[in-house]
Amino acid sequence: MPAENPLANLKDIHLPPAVSWWPPAPGWWILVVLFVLLIVLCVWWLHRRYERSRPRIEALRILKDLQVQHDKSPIALTTLRTLSQLLRRTALSFYQQEEVASLQGEEWLKFLDKNGKTTEFTKGVGKIFGENLFQQKPDFEIEALFPLVSKWVKECPHQS
Numbered sequence: 001m002p003a004e005n006p007l008a009n010l011k012d013i014h015l016p017p018a019v020s021w022w023p024p025a026p027g028w029w030i031l032v033v034l035f036v037l038l039i040v041l042c043v044w045w046l047h048r049r050y051e052r053s054r055p056r057i058e059a060l061r062i063l064k065d066l067q068v069q070h071d072k073s074p075i076a077l078t079t080l081r082t083l084s085q086l087l088r089r090t091a092l093s094f095y096q097q098e099e100v101a102s103l104q105g106e107e108w109l110k111f112l113d114k115n116g117k118t119t120e121f122t123k124g125v126g127k128i129f130g131e132n133l134f135q136q137k138p139d140f141e142i143e144a145l146f147p148l149v150s151k152w153v154k155e156c157p158h159q160s
Contacts, residue, residue: 067146070142080140091111
């Protein structure tokens with residue numbers, strides 16, 4: 001009798017099932033939570049940054065529109081008073097109302113100089129935004145005021 005092959009009765013090897021990708025290990029859960037938290041913080045920071053820069057963007061847009069309007073119909077006194085209102089409104093949106101609202105004349109010009117890091121308001125062309133603003137025929141150069149106001153809006157620090 002031929003010898004029976006001892007390997008003939010062996011059963012095939014059964015492999016364990018493949019490792020499932022779900023549910024992830026606890027380390028992955030921690031990474032997902034940290035990633036979501038990071039995204040939420042980034043969105044919050046970007047939204048806050050946008051909200052803080054919105055008055056500046058809006059003031060520059062209004063200034064540009066005002067300059068285009070002045071180029072179409074140059075009424076210098078009206079444009080001057082509108083520029084002054086724009087400066088005042090922008091300052092009120094950047095700083096506390098108690099700090100800005102009561103300022104007039106020389107105090108207002110010093111405030112603009114201090115926060116715009118310039119001397120153009122007390123000693124230069126911006127002096128017109130003081131007491132001379134309310135004269136019937138003030139002496140000023142309107143074209144020099146647009147860059148000055150634009151520079152102040154762009155460079156003044158934001159407090160709130």
